[in-house]
Amino acid sequence: MTALGETAPRTPLGRRFGLLMGALLLSSLGNGLCFPFTSIYISQLLGLGGRAAGGYFIAMAAASFAAALAGGPLADRGSPHRVGALGGAALAIGYALLAPADSVALVLASGVCVGAGFGLFYASIVGVVDRAVPESGRRAAFAIRHIVNNAGIGLGSVVAGLALHGADTPVGALRWLYLANGLAALPLIAVILGVRPRTRPAPTTGCPADHAAEPHIGASPAAGGKIRRTPPEPSGAGPTYRTLLRARPMALLILAQALFAIVGFTQIEATVPLLMHDRMAVTLGWVSTVVAANSFALIALQPLLRRHLERLPETVGLAAGPVLWAIAFGCGLGAALAGETAPAAVRYGLLLAFAVVFAAGELMYSSAFYPLLLRWSGEEAVGRASALASLAWNLGTASGPPIGLFVVAHASAAGSWLTLALGAAAAFTVTAALHSRAGA
Numbered sequence: 001m002t003a004l005g006e007t008a009p010r011t012p013l014g015r016r017f018g019l020l021m022g023a024l025l026l027s028s029l030g031n032g033l034c035f036p037f038t039s040i041y042i043s044q045l046l047g048l049g050g051r052a053a054g055g056y057f058i059a060m061a062a063a064s065f066a067a068a069l070a071g072g073p074l075a076d077r078g079s080p081h082r083v084g085a086l087g088g089a090a091l092a093i094g095y096a097l098l099a100p101a102d103s104v105a106l107v108l109a110s111g112v113c114v115g116a117g118f119g120l121f122y123a124s125i126v127g128v129v130d131r132a133v134p135e136s137g138r139r140a141a142f143a144i145r146h147i148v149n150n151a152g153i154g155l156g157s158v159v160a161g162l163a164l165h166g167a168d169t170p171v172g173a174l175r176w177l178y179l180a181n182g183l184a185a186l187p188l189i190a191v192i193l194g195v196r197p198r199t200r201p202a203p204t205t206g207c208p209a210d211h212a213a214e215p216h217i218g219a220s221p222a223a224g225g226k227i228r229r230t231p232p233e234p235s236g237a238g239p240t241y242r243t244l245l246r247a248r249p250m251a252l253l254i255l256a257q258a259l260f261a262i263v264g265f266t267q268i269e270a271t272v273p274l275l276m277h278d279r280m281a282v283t284l285g286w287v288s289t290v291v292a293a294n295s296f297a298l299i300a301l302q303p304l305l306r307r308h309l310e311r312l313p314e315t316v317g318l319a320a321g322p323v324l325w326a327i328a329f330g331c332g333l334g335a336a337l338a339g340e341t342a343p344a345a346v347r348y349g350l351l352l353a354f355a356v357v358f359a360a361g362e363l364m365y366s367s368a369f370y371p372l373l374l375r376w377s378g379e380e381a382v383g384r385a386s387a388l389a390s391l392a393w394n395l396g397t398a399s400g401p402p403i404g405l406f407v408v409a410h411a412s413a414a415g416s417w418l419t420l421a422l423g424a425a426a427a428f429t430v431t432a433a434l435h436s437r438a439g440a
Contacts, residue, residue: 025152041098129370250385271420332417335354
C-alpha cells in the first residue's frame with residue numbers, strides 16, 4: 001500500500017474526471033444564476049401569481065421523483081452516461097423554457113423538464129463519476145464533486161447579483177439568465193458522453209466465484225480488494241429497489257442521507273442565516289461572510305484533510321460528519337451565549353469557527369457516502385441505489401427548511417443552536433448503527 005503521506009499527490013484522478021468537473025462547475029454556475037429567484041420570477045415578475053409558482057415546484061418534485069425511479073434501472077441496464085446526458089438535455093430544455101415563459105402552461109412544462117432532468121441526472125452521476133476515476137480515487141473524487149457543485153452555485157449567485165444590480169428591468173435580465181442556465185448544461189451533456197468508456201468491458205476470466213468475492217449489499221467496507229475489476233456487461237437483472245432496502249446497511253445509509261439533508265445541509269443554507277440575523281442581531285454583511293467562509297473552507301480543507309479521510313474507514317468518516325456538525329452548532333451556541341456585549345473577536349470568531357468546522361463535516365460526508373453506496377449496491381444496482389439516495393435527499397431538502405424555520409420562530413437563539421446540535425446527534429445515532437451493522 002502506498003504511504004499515506006503520498007496518497008494525495010500520487011493518485012491522479014485523470015483527465016476524464018477533470019473534464020467532468022469542469023463541465024459540472026459550469027452547469028452549477030448556471031444553476032446559481034437562477035435558483036434563488038424562480039418563485040419571485042414566476043409569481044411577481046411574470047405576473048402569474050403564487051399558484052403558478054407553487055405549481056412549478058410541485059411539477060418539478062413529481063417529475064423528479066418519477067424520473068429518479070425510472071432512471072435508476074435505466075442506468076443499471078444500459079449506460080449511466082446516456083441517462084446522465086438525457087437528464088442534462090432535460091435540464092437545458094426546462095431552464096430555457098422559463099426564458100420566454102408568459103403562461104402557466106409553459107411554466108408547468110418547464111417544471112416537468114427540470115424535475116425530470118434532476119431525477120435522471122442524480123440517478124446516473126454516481127456511476128459516471130465512478131467510471132472516470134481509479135477505485136483508489138473514489139473518496140477524493142466525490143469530495144471534489146461536492147466542492148465543485150457548491151463553488152459553482154456560489155459563483156453563479158455572485159454573477160446574478162451583479163447582473164440584476166445593473167439591470168433596468170429585472171424580468172428582462174432574468175430571462176437572459178435562465179437562457180444562460182439552459183446553455184450551461186450543454187457542455188455537461190457533451191462531456192458526459194465524451195468520457196464514457198469507448199470499448200466493451202473485457203470478458204471476465206476465471207470462475208464465477210471471482211465475482212462472488214466482490215462487495216455487495218451488506219458487505220463490510222473492508223471487503224473486497226483494492227484492484228478494480230472491469231464490470232460485466234449490465235444485464236438489468238440486479239437487485240430491485242425492494243431488495244436494496246431490505247438490506248439493513250443500505251436502508252440505514254439511505255436514512256442517513258435524508259437526515260444529513262434535514263439536520264445539516266438545509267440548516268446551514270436556510271435556518272442558520274435567519275437565526276444569526278433575526279435572533280442574534282448579526283448584520284447581513286456578517287451573515288454573508290459566515291456563509292462565504294463555509295464555501296472557502298470546503299476548498300481549503302479538502303487537500304489538507306484528504307490523506308486523513310482516506311485513512312478512516314468509510315463508515316467511521318460518515319459518522320464523524322454529524323459529530324463535527326454538532327461541534328459546529330456548539331460554536332454557534334457559544335456565540336449566542338456570549339451575546340452582543342461580548343468582544344467582536346469572540347462572537348464572530350465563534351461564528352467563523354462554526355462555518356469551518358461545519359465544512360469539515362461536509363467533507364467527511366462527501367468522501368464517505370457515495371463510496372459506501374457504490375460498494376454496497378454492487379455494480380448492477382448503482383443506478384437504483386443512486387436513485388434512492390436522490391429521493392432521500394429530496395425528502396430531506398423539502399422537509400429540512402420548514403423544520404428549521406419552525407425552531408427559529410419558537411425558540412431563543414441558544415435554544416435554536418442547541419436543537420440543531422441535537423439534530424446532528426440524531427444523525428450520528430443512525431451512522432453509528434450503520435457502522436456497527438456493517439462491521440457485524
